[in-house]
Amino acid sequence: MSKKLVFSILGSVLFLTALGVYIAVGSMDQPSEGINSSETTAETGEGAAETDINETGKETGTPNPFEPKVKTPLKEKLIQQYIHAMSHQKVAADEKWSFFEITDERIDFLLGQLEVNNYKHDRLYKEILTSWKKGDFSEADRQHNAVWKLQNGSIGEAKGLLSPKAEEAYLQKQNKESR
Numbered sequence: 174m175s176k177k178l179v180f181s182i183l184g185s186v187l188f189l190t191a192l193g194v195y196i197a198v199g200s201m202d203q204p205s206e207g208i209n210s211s212e213t214t215a216e217t218g219e220g221a222a223e224t225d226i227n228e229t230g231k232e233t234g235t236p237n238p239f240e241p242k243v244k245t246p247l248k249e250k251l252i253q254q255y256i257h258a259m260s261h262q263k264v265a266a267d268e269k270w271s272f273f274e275i276t277d278e279r280i281d282f283l284l285g286q287l288e289v290n291n292y293k294h295d296r297l298y299k300e301i302l303t304s305w306k307k308g309d310f311s312e313a314d315r316q317h318n319a320v321w322k323l324q325n326g327s328i329g330e331a332k333g334l335l336s337p338k339a340e341e342a343y344l345q346k347q348n349k350e351s352r
Contacts, residue, residue: 238278246290250324253294255283256301257320262340263313264331272347280306294323310334 237243239255247255258271259279273279284302287295301316314331321330335343 238276238282239273245286247286249292249294252283252286252292252298253320253324255279256298257317257324259305260313260317260320260331262344263310263334264317265314265333265335265339266317266329266331268329270329274344274347275305277306297323 237245237247243251254271255273258273259275261269261272262275280302283298284306287299287302292298297319301320304310304312304316311334314334317331318326
């Protein structure tokens with residue numbers, strides 16, 4: 174074989190190997206769906222099961238009422254983001270980048286996640302969600318800021334609570350924008 178042919182074959186093999194590695198690594202870094210795919214690490218999938226099993230083999234309960242394609246168990250970052258986004262309904266802040274309306278179904282779902290999974294800050298999440306379940310939002314600004322700080326927030330600190338009238342206007346605006 175001539176040197177030219179050997180170098181051509183070697184060059185082709187190296188190119189194809191590099192291309193294969195590039196494609197394989199690139200597919201592993203695809204963002205998942207979620208509130209903000211650049212920040213979310215939750216696993217997603219088409220046709221997510223109605224109930225999923227966590228690492229301990231326990232059923233995690235009902236399907237996700239936030240985003241049906243996001244499977245359980247939820248990563249801690251997503252628990253934080255859901256609580257943070259729900260708190261926007263109750264707090265005054267210069268910037269609010271996400272929103273989920275506070276519902277009993279969502280609160281119960283997150284409390285259920287706390288029962289079957291272990292999170293570093295689960296006491297904080299349970300305190301917040303338990304007070305909200307009781308209809309107590311008197312500390313929603315402090316609760317927002319506690320989660321916001323866990324997320325290394327720098328913009329959008331809560332500066333108090335919205336009045337009932339301001340909250341209703343915020344909800345109407347969010348509902349219009351989501352249509």
